[in-house]
Amino acid sequence: MAQWSEGYVTEIEYIADCFPDLAPAHLNLALLHRGIAFPETEAGFNYLELGFGQGVTLTMLAAMQPQGRFYGNDFNPSHVLGARALADSAALDNLELFEDSFAELLARDLPPMDYIVLHGIYSWVSTENRAHILALIRKLLKTGGVVYISYNAQPGWAPKAPMQRAMLEFAARHGAETLAERFGAAREFLKSLEQAGAAYFVHNPVAQEQLAGLWDLNDAYLVHEFASENWVALHHADVVRDMAAAKLGFAGSTTLANNFPLFSIPPDAAALYQSAKDPAMREMIRDFAVNTQFRRDIFVRGARHLEPADLDAGYRQLRLALRRPLADCAFDAHLPVGAVTLDRAACEPILAELAKGPRTVEMLAALPALSGLHPSVCVDTINLLLCLRYLVAVQPTEPTVAMRERADAINRAMLARAVAGRYVAALASPVVGSGIEVERGDVLFLAAMQSEVPLPEFAWAALQRAGVSLTRDGKALDGDKENLQELERRAEEFKKSRLPLYRMLGIA
Ligand SMILES: C[S@@+](CC[C@H](N)C(=O)[O-])C[C@H]1O[C@@H](n2cnc3c(N)ncnc32)[C@H](O)[C@@H]1O
Incomplete structure (x- = not known):
């Protein structure tokens, strides 16, 4: 490990992935689902990403949201260089990328933020760094501001903890030159333990599945996931306590289905979930009920519940687009609670209309084919389609020529990376206002x-x-x-x- 890395991996760069869930529109949608007020973004906003990795998400957001000012840090200079190259390809003037550790960022003079996001950070860094992150949130987040924080969660991730430790110990004693080789060998070592009938795997069938899953990971992911000396799986209640110290409360999840108990709590656990008064206890029940492995939480500094009229207006103005081809929107689908069969009478007209282009909920609700249905059925159906990721929330208006040009510039740079054999799984969409996933084979x-x-x-x-x-x-x-x-x-x-x-x- 390099001296400055504080136990985090620096030998291999992290994968250049894009996470559309970090877009302000997606965060605001999750808050709308929970009936909680969210920042207005039309007139401008400030957005900070902590530990941006290759910076693909942040750069695409900055390119597609010219009214926002975007900031980010990552202490790995290779990551910062890659992100700056992408930002330069579209000559972005609303993005500042700092080669700072969290402690260094704390010393900078930055404006108050509407959004602070950190993805794949909090359960991989040391206790000191978690404290720096909380200090940054406390110092920089506006009243009413939003935090997105993801982390490896208990109890689903728990069986991996002994495996991570064994890999760390094995890799530390292994003579191979590169970290990827040492962790590749550590993965094989775990396999040989399993094949030797180690009781740990016999008594923990989930650990066997998780072990098999390690072969789906490429070198960069394997190493960044498992080689951190500070690796930990967190209880949601601990994160709630950490955030409470920075004056933030839990407000929802970017996994949209989790904002609807009907879609995410197995029926047998529903009564237990509903009976818990404390939201942190409810989330604990959820995490046990579905054996959560990874959480994507939203916290706010001061939750204001939307009045019914505001909630109604929020939905009516919500603009949506298809996220996948119409033919791929199956009527037999899966939610965290299990299999669902969609109501064709409600879904078909909505999907068919969106196949023509983006529409607001108000426009969809006015479709003649839905006139026989209660208005709430239309909203419920749209929410279900959003939870299934058939739909995506898009910009309130058509993209300007300048936004299309910025998207084209970023996408040319991303496609050149793909042609050079690099990993590209998302491109910038000026309609959505962020990066959005594309089939890898299509790039x-x-x-x-x-x-x-x-x-x-x-x-x-x-x-x-x-x-x-x-x-x-x-x-x-x-x-x-x-x-x-x-x-x-x-x-x-x-x-x-x-x-x-x-x-x-x-x-x-
Ligand atoms: C697992 S990666 C996630 C990157 C990015 N958020 C993503 O999801 O693609 C963790 C990132 O945190 C950065 N990091 C780790 N410790 C840090 C620290 N103390 N200060 C700043 N960045 C740090 C690493 O360089 C790495 O890019």
């Missing part, structure tokens, strides 16, 4: 559309440079002919099903 097709080369040939050339060939039905494809045929098939599917959605979201 090369989207890049090809900016060239004269046909999509399959372009994608195959990039894949060959990266030393990758495709598989179909689990079978590896061999040579140019088979790979190109498969890419032709995938390109047709892309054009038919996902390209119209990307166009609607301003990505393509």
